[in-house]
Amino acid sequence: MKGTRPLKFIPMLGLFLGLASCSSNPYATTNKAYKKQVKAYAKTLRTTPVVNPGEDSLMRGDQWVGTTNFNLRKPNYVVIHHTAQNSTEQTLKTFTMPKTQVSAHYVIGRDGKVYHMLSDYLRAWHGGTGKWGNTTDLNSSSIGIELDNNGYEPFAEEQINSLLKVLAILKKTHGIPAANFIGHSDIAPSRKVDPNPTFPWKRLAEAGFGTWYNEEAVRNSVFETIIPPYNDSTATVVDSAAIPLPVLPPSTVVAVDTIPLSFQPKEALRIIGYDVQNLEAAIKAFKLHFIQKEVNGVLTDDDKKVLYHLYKKSL
Ligand SMILES: [Zn+2]
Known part of the structure; x- marks a missing residue:
């Protein structure tokens, strides 16, 4: 009989652990919503590009032929933001409330903690209407990084250190060109002023993220x-070749x-x-x-x- 006793406790233990994890992770519900959405998009990816005859006006081949050579699309830009909020917690909450319709791939706290909220291969809603060069849908082609900052204060050293590490990973993983690390204000000049003027763009460029000037x-x-044009007819014409030029030492x-x-x-x-x-x-x-x-x-x-x-x- 003793052997059966623990079995009775297993469901209760599971319930207890479940409650404990819910109370320790306030985002358990929204994480579940994330997984549900990813599953729905995965279903789209699994769909083969086949249409029923007559469904569109294209003159199609006799059968569907799938290629064997492909991979996932990659981001080619990184857009850096400041949150203009008072805490990381506030931003995490903002990005997990459907009604706000805003998000980013990464949120980095003042303490340097990195929250990777969305797979790099999915489209976050961080850029809004914007343009850089001839690229207009920056959300489709970029990674969004939000730095916890009230919009005016200098960026914390721990935060910049973490940012540099994230940027190094992104650059290596996705092959993002140095010039394509830009700010939200760069892509939306009429609407946005982030990151604020204390942001260390020069330091980033020296590390290989963004451009700077000599x-x-x-x-x-x-x-x-x-x-x-020289038109003084009364002046004496001087042979310029006869005037010795001052010789400067090489260092000057x-x-x-x-x-x-x-x-x-x-x-x-x-x-x-x-x-x-x-x-x-x-x-x-x-x-x-x-x-x-x-x-x-x-x-x-x-x-x-x-x-x-x-x-x-x-x-
Ligand atoms: Zn922004």
Whole structure:
């Protein structure tokens, strides 16, 4: 009889464990909803592309022939966001409530904890209406990463360290080009201002995620100017070959980049990827990412130098 006793307790033990896991994971219900949706999409994937005769107007082959050579589609961009919320917990809740209609693949807390909420192969709803280059459906082609941040504060070191690790995995797994690590404000200049101007884009670019400019080349840039034609008939003509040129020691010789008169900032922004339909918004987004101070819709000469060098890199 003793041997039968534990059997009676097994269902109760299961019930207890079940309750314990429910209470320890407040997302047990939404995780179940996730799995149910994945199952439904898997069903779509299992469907062979066969239609009944006469179902459409295509003149089809005599039988369905499936190829043997394929794999899953891959993301080719990473879009970085700040949550503009007060805690990771708040964001996790937002992304598990169907009525919000927003989500991201990853949420990274201020403490560096990474929540991988959605398979990289599925489409998160993080980009909204946006454009980068000629790509308009960024949600279909990108991974969305949300950084827990109230929208104004600097990003925590633990958070950036974790972000860099996630980016390294994504770059390696999916072969994402360095230039395709961008911000939400880059793809939606008229609507979005994330990540905020304290975001370390330069540090990311140095690690291979995103682009930056050669700061020395920018410092040594000058704008091409028009030299007015010489028309002073009273002046004495001097043989320029007779005037000795000053000889500078090699250390003081600097390579100077000349920005041509034909340089067009609007065209440069478009080549980099910005949607320039609203030029002021595009300039603001450019400054938020690459200048990170005085973020407004006006380009100073220094901003134009940065823009010129980024444009040259994008050609
Ligand atoms: Zn965003």
